[in-house]
Amino acid sequence: xxxxxxxxxxxxxxxxxxxIYRLEQLQMLDDGDFNIIDSMMLAQRNIPEHFFIISExxxxxxxxxxxxxxxxxxxxxxxxxxxxVNFVLPGDIIAIYSPLFxxxxxxxxxxxxxxxxxxxxxxxxxxxxxxxxxxxxLMWMAGQDERVLEEQIVRVGRRRxxxxxxxxxxxxxxxxxxxxxxxxxxxxxxLNQSLLSDAxxxxxxxxxxxxxxxxxxxxxxxxxxxxxxxxxxxLADFADFDASYLEPIVNHDTARILxxx
Numbered sequence: 156x157x158x159x160x161x162x163x164x165x166x167x168x169x170x171x172x173x174x175i176y177r178l179e180q181l182q183m184l185d186d187g188d189f190n191i192i193d194s195m196m197l198a199q200r201n202i203p204e205h206f207f208i209i210s211e212x213x214x215x216x217x218x219x220x221x222x223x224x225x226x227x228x229x230x231x232x233x234x235x236x237x238x239x240v241n242f243v244l245p246g247d248i249i250a251i252y253s254p255l256f257x258x259x260x261x262x263x264x265x266x267x268x269x270x271x272x273x274x275x276x277x278x279x280x281x282x283x284x285x286x287x288x289x290x291x292x293l294m295w296m297a298g299q300d301e302r303v304l305e306e307q308i309v310r311v312g313r314r315r316x317x318x319x320x321x322x323x324x325x326x327x328x329x330x331x332x333x334x335x336x337x338x339x340x341x342x343x344x345x346l347n348q349s350l351l352s353d354a355x356x357x358x359x360x361x362x363x364x365x366x367x368x369x370x371x372x373x374x375x376x377x378x379x380x381x382x383x384x385x386x387x388x389x390l391a392d393f394a395d396f397d398a399s400y401l402e403p404i405v406n407h408d409t410a411r412i413l414x415x416x
Contacts (some may be wrong), residue, residue: 163167172222172272173334180333180403182260191289195282199272202265208249209263215253217273221245224269225345229353237262239354241303242327246334251297254280267345302400303330311356318322319355320365321374321394328384329398342384 175192178184199222202208226243228250233324243249243263253259254276283290286311306326310319324344330342352362369375374390376383385391391398 172220173244173336174222174248176335177246177296177333177403178292181292181295183288184416188286188289188292191282191286195273195274195278197275199270202269202271202284204265204268206265206269208261208265208269208271209253209259209261211260211262212258214257215250215259216276218251218254218276218279219249219271220273221247221249224265224267224271226263226265226269227350227354228261228263237353238356239350240307241300244327244330244334245336247300248293248296251293251300260380266350278322299401306400307354316361316365316370317356318394319357320351320362321369321390322396323351323355324375324384325384325387325394325396326401328387329396329401333401333403338387342387343398344382344384345380346382347380385408 175189178189178192197217202224208219213232217368223245225245226249227239228241228243229237229239231237248269249263250259250261268375283293303326306322310322314322324346327344327346328341332338348359348362348366351357351366352359355362357365366375366377370377372389372393374385374393376385390396
């Protein structure tokens with residue numbers, strides 16, 4: 156595995172990627188705001204699978220956003236085991252708050268090939284200081300991350316194992332859809348038994364039993380390092396999934412104030 160390096164970077168545009176798609180749904184920003192976001196971008200780069208984007212105990216001078224590909228955000232325990240606290244998907248900003256602290260307290264590692272863009276943290280914070288509307292839109296994204304983390308706590312702490320996995324799978328599908336992926340694209344998840352056991356607090360053997368149960372119910376099909384979601388409605392119903400915590404809705408009064416000249 157490779158430590159992050161900021162060399163061999165390629166210039167590019169972030170227009171039409173998942174980040175822009177997500178922000179457009181808020182209906183708060185105009186073309187000028189999106190041009191400012193684009194101007195903040197230093198470059199884009201391709202990274203391989205199993206690459207450390209952020210490492211625990213290291214400073215983070217940049218803020219990354221995901222153009223394509225998947226990563227995991229996790230904490231490493233004293234015995235070397237890990238707890239995955241979230242999956243990082245297209246359209247996500249990676250660790251938006253990390254540059255505020257001396258060192259990162261988590262690791263972000265790619266689980267597929269990825270394409271990332273990145274901002275200088277200093278330029279990023281200076282820009283949002285000057286443009287409150289943009290700051291609020293990015294605060295909304297950070298708030299979405301917090302809501303997903305809250306749901307992860309409930310999922311691991313209170314849901315029984317089969318519903319726990321079903322809930323996570325349908326959540327990931329919904330997040331991909333909200334980043335602009337088609338229904339069909341979002342039905343294929345690059346996940347395996349090991350990743351899901353680390354994310355859901357299940358033993359490897361227990362995760363295998365859960366896989367088999369969901370397979371027998373006709374909700375998923377497993378291949379090597381890939382899960383296909385079959386009946387999305389039945390999967391959501393079985394998981395008691397309420398998507399309201401993911402919906403791109405801003406408080407109407409807040410939106411009205413931010414749109415005012």
